[in-house]
Amino acid sequence: MSQDNAQKTQTPFERVSPQEFGYNTKQVDQFLARARATFNGTGDDAAAVTSHLVRRTAFEPQKGGYDAREVDTALDRLEDVFAQRERDALIEAEGEDAWLQQIGRLSAILRGRLHRAPGERFRRPTRRGVPSYNVEDVDELCDELIDYFEHDTPLSVDAVRRVMFREAKGQEGYEESQVDAFLDRVVELMASID
Incomplete structure (x- = not known):
């Protein structure tokens, strides 16, 4: 397998060219890991991710980083999932x-x-x-x-x-x-x- 193909299978998003700015890959990966932990119930309550936090999250630019459109689309879906869960939790807890x-x-x-x-x-x-x-x-x-x-x-x-x-x-x-x-x-x- 070529290095390009290996990179594509190991990263969740396409990267922009090395001359273009995308989102900082480390920040995106860390945020998504934190969101996954919250979703699975294995995260720290103090670091819990909410739909509001997803909406307000921003990443620093990085040359050769993740494609911003792809990350933004994923964050939109993630926000919707967390909003639905928050709504369901409120209904379950309080009606x-x-x-x-x-x-x-x-x-x-x-x-x-x-x-x-x-x-x-x-x-x-x-x-x-x-x-x-x-x-x-x-x-x-x-x-x-x-x-x-x-x-x-x-x-x-x-x-x-x-x-x-x-x-x-x-x-x-x-x-x-x-x-x-x-x-x-x-x-x-x-x-x-x-």
């Missing part, structure tokens, strides 16, 4: 009503922001010239989310995870960190109900 109440509270918070007037759904950056998200792009997604939550219009959680907004500058756009935090909660809700 379906407790889960429905949790979903209802989160949905009410999110819908409160979604129903703000277009152009006023998120705060504007306080510093001039900093990158921000295009207001029309974000508001368009917010309208799609209203349709999803209130009119059962199909929308994939992956579409929300992968959404890209055009860049704006300063107060011409919405503050990126606030929009990102909001979308994290949207993904959390969608992953737990889909």
